[in-house]
Amino acid sequence: MHKLRNILCIIPPHMLREIGEKGTANQRTLALATLSHSNEIRSLRFQKEMVERAAMMRAPTKQRNVYDAKNGSQLPGTLVRTEGDPISTDTAVNEAFDGAGATYDMFFEVYGRNSIDNNGMRLDSTVHYQKGFDNAFWDGKQMVYGDGDEDLPPAEQLFRRFTASLDVIGHELTHGVTQFEANLNYFSQPGALNESMSDVFGSLVKQRLRGDTAGQADWIIGEGLFTSNVNGVGIRSMKAPGTAYNDPVLGKDPQPAHMSNYVNTIEDNGGVHINSGIPNHAFYVASIEIGGNAWEKAGQIWYKTLADKLNSTSNFQDAANLTFEAAGELFGANSLEQNAVKKGWEEVGIAVGAPPQGEGCLTAVLRAVGLAK
Amino acid sequence: MTRIEFERSGGFMGRKVTLNLNLDELPPDQAQTLSLLIDESDFFNLPDSPAKPPVPDSFLYTITVTTDTRQHTVHTSDTTAPERLRPLLIDLSARARAR
Numbered sequence: 001m002h003k004l005r006n007i008l009c010i011i012p013p014h015m016l017r018e019i020g021e022k023g024t025a026n027q028r029t030l031a032l033a034t035l036s037h038s039n040e041i042r043s044l045r046f047q048k049e050m051v052e053r054a055a056m057m058r059a060p061t062k063q064r065n066v067y068d069a070k071n072g073s074q075l076p077g078t079l080v081r082t083e084g085d086p087i088s089t090d091t092a093v094n095e096a097f098d099g100a101g102a103t104y105d106m107f108f109e110v111y112g113r114n115s116i117d118n119n120g121m122r123l124d125s126t127v128h129y130q131k132g133f134d135n136a137f138w139d140g141k142q143m144v145y146g147d148g149d150e151d152l153p154p155a156e157q158l159f160r161r162f163t164a165s166l167d168v169i170g171h172e173l174t175h176g177v178t179q180f181e182a183n184l185n186y187f188s189q190p191g192a193l194n195e196s197m198s199d200v201f202g203s204l205v206k207q208r209l210r211g212d213t214a215g216q217a218d219w220i221i222g223e224g225l226f227t228s229n230v231n232g233v234g235i236r237s238m239k240a241p242g243t244a245y246n247d248p249v250l251g252k253d254p255q256p257a258h259m260s261n262y263v264n265t266i267e268d269n270g271g272v273h274i275n276s277g278i279p280n281h282a283f284y285v286a287s288i289e290i291g292g293n294a295w296e297k298a299g300q301i302w303y304k305t306l307a308d309k310l311n312s313t314s315n316f317q318d319a320a321n322l323t324f325e326a327a328g329e330l331f332g333a334n335s336l337e338q339n340a341v342k343k344g345w346e347e348v349g350i351a352v353g354a355p356p357q358g359e360g361c362l363t364a365v366l367r368a369v370g371l372a373k
Numbered sequence: 374m375t376r377i378e379f380e381r382s383g384g385f386m387g388r389k390v391t392l393n394l395n396l397d398e399l400p401p402d403q404a405q406t407l408s409l410l411i412d413e414s415d416f417f418n419l420p421d422s423p424a425k426p427p428v429p430d431s432f433l434y435t436i437t438v439t440t441d442t443r444q445h446t447v448h449t450s451d452t453t454a455p456e457r458l459r460p461l462l463i464d465l466s467a468r469a470r471a472r
């Protein structure tokens with residue numbers, strides 16, 4: 001069932017209805033469950049809109065907790081800094097606290113969103129997770145940061161602590177926002193879109209704090225994460241995907257910047273951190289075309305798309321069509337902004353308005369329910 | 374004969390690191406430590422424990438242990454690994470990163 005949920009991605013409702021009418025008892029149950037699931041999503045979305053409007057009327061409720069895992073694996077760990085506390089003597093604690101604050105502020109002040117759930121949810125972060133943990137993640141409830149590979153001899157260290165990069169913090173917190181909004185499945189194209197949303201808003205938090213226009217920004221994700229042992233400027237480049245690093249130990253940045261180089265793989269949940277280069281670059285191009293501060297117009301378009309338009313199974317083509325639609329709603333049909341969005345997707349090989357490509361997925365589910373060979 | 378194949382993929386960077394160990398070729402003290410960690414994890418009776426749904430940016434681990442008489446593979450993650458597997462997971466991660 002879990003697997004089927006995933007591949008039911010693009011089955012159009014009429015097809016599900018057909019299965020519901022003509023399929024076996026099992027197939028009917030499955031199809032009807034999926035149909036009612038999408039109806040449920042629509043009514044939930046309506047309720048959420050009401051909540052969002054109410055939230056806009058309220059004052060911000062920024063609540064941050066930072067915990068210390070003390071190199072262990074237990075989450076959240078020991079509470080070491082909460083809202084109103086003085087600055088800690090621990091740099092990682094302060095970075096997690098301040099980074100969560102900068103991200104909260106952008107979502108509230110620019111997009112009118114009150115925290116991860118748009119209802120003032122407390123922002124919990126844990127630092128010093130495990131030993132030699134060269135990673136950061138969002139576990140569904142909180143952000144978690146490792147210290148890099150501090151356990152290796154200095155000459156072999158590749159990564160610094162993961163709180164050192166503000167866009168990483170914005171990236172993790174945005175995974176929380178996505179979870180409460182489009183809830184993009186973390187696999188294949190929906191997963192790469194999920195990743196891209198995190199890179200987009202992570203980068204925007206940094207750009208806004210620095211006061212960089214789209215033209216001035218470096219568009220690097222994870223800037224400052226590598227030690228000087230690594231030949232690279234960061235983990236990913238939205239401006240030029242595939243060029244962030246090229247190193248004897250780490251290899252070369254594997255991100256494509258165009259659909260013609262899309263990577264089909266089952267590793268990394270279907271290449272979610274690889275193919276995110278494609279929507280990342282579309283956002284970059286749209287931002288440059290629009291000009292000025294990327295968090296203002298391009299960011300609004302992407303935020304509206306994430307909050308109101310995408311769903312858990314949306315693919316790149318859907319994202320292209322829906323960001324185009326959102327740009328039209330926000331700035332007008334055929335506006336400079338809407339044309340910029342179109343150009344952004346064109347540059348990565350996706351024509352806005354083309355029908356979603358989903359034959360493979362459709363065939364897969366029909367096969368799964370026994371209606372195709 | 375005991376062999377360990379270890380793979381860590383995913384993560385914020387999406388970088389895969391792998392490790393292949395033949396305990397017979399390791400210094401005896403290291404081989405002994407790893408044998409102990411395998412035993413203490415009750416490895417051959419461990420079920421898969423991947424995060425479902427996937428945890429964004431989490432590492433994904435695959436461990437296979439092969440002896441003369443049996444072979445077993447476990448898929449797991451940082452947030453879902455059973456406590457008794459963690460010491461082995463952490464040891465193998467450290468070795469894989471150090472190469």
Ligand SMILES: [Zn+2]
Pocket residue numbers: 171175195198385429430
């Ligand atoms: Zn991520």
